[in-house]
Amino acid sequence: MVLAAAGQFCASASLAQNGKTVSKLIFQAANAGAKSLFLPEASDYIAGSPAETIALAEPVTSSPFIREIQETLRGLPADKKLEVSVGVHEPTENRDRVKNTLLWLNSNGEITERYQKIHLFDVDIK
Template identity: 50%
Template sequence: MVLVAAGQLNSSSSLIENGQTVVKLISKAVELGIKILFLPEASDYLAKNASHSKKLVKSIDESPFVLEIQKKLQDLHSKGIFININVGIHEPSPNSDRTQNTSIWFNEKGEITQRYQKIHLFDVDVANGPILRESESVEPGSQVLPPFDTIAGKVALGICYDIRFPELALRQRSLGAQILTFPSAFTVRTGAAHWHLLGRSRAIDTQSYVIMAAQSGPHNTPDEEDLANGTDFKPTRISYGHSLIIDPWGTIIAETSDIDVGKTALAIADIDLDQLEIVRKNMPLWSQRRSDVFGYDV
């Protein structure tokens, strides 16, 4: 068994402050003996709007957020302390003026060894809620990243809205995934309705662990004009929170609480691949799937 954690953040528009917050969370995870820390979508920053996001985005080599994490991991490694980090960030796109919403994997040396670009973008009008157009500032990805080996098992990366499209999770399971990740910044309305349901569904669909690190609470995202005017900024974007770890039977085995809304927190659980294999053996879904009927096999 391997101890992992789904971290919870309340990211602002400051890459420096968010990096410092994550470093503190890494220190806490190390104290608790956690071997992999999963962090939310857009941990580096959340912006006021699309144009603000394009101004904030930094390349990997220039991002103070990324550099803070790498420095921390390198320092820990020099002391013989090893922890892996999965975190959601923004990157500038080489193809357009939009950003890329990516999930990256740091090994224990602070090296980025995996990168996934979000495929499905959140373009919706939530009834009695916010109007969000992620595609205004974000370029969609077009590839499924194959699962990769980690100390806890084979991990597959997804991001937030991807969880609503089961074909991604099914493809990842077919490619060998044992742990699915959906770092997110769910709205309060959609989170209250679907967050737990979607996570448990993907776990049951694929008989895999599902890890959902979440943004939480009202986000302080003033742009340059707000800061120059010196007026009190009133957050308009609020995230649902409730970071989760779900086992292959669909049971929620760790969750941050309502008390932790808007705060950093950890949902902690063991990944037990022996349990995973028992679930898959007792209900052999992958040997019973009917690609001959449906004409394809995801």
């Protein structure tokens, strides 16, 4: 039987602090023998306003939150390796909105899967 872990925490507006919190959850899950850790939507941050939400959005390639997760996963001993599912914000091309993105990171910290939620009220169905 494979063990999966669910990590729950209250995200703040600090990507760096949330990254440290998630790193602790990764260590806890790995030490418990989990092979995967599922984290909440918007794990990278919860902002105080829509404007702050947009301002804090970082591409995953430069996000300090994602970098922290990647470094933590890469640093786990071989017998404690696990994979992570995490929800984050990503900026749109013109930075006027954010995309709600679910990422899957393998045990080497590589992003191998990505899903962006589609809100039906934003879609024109014909």
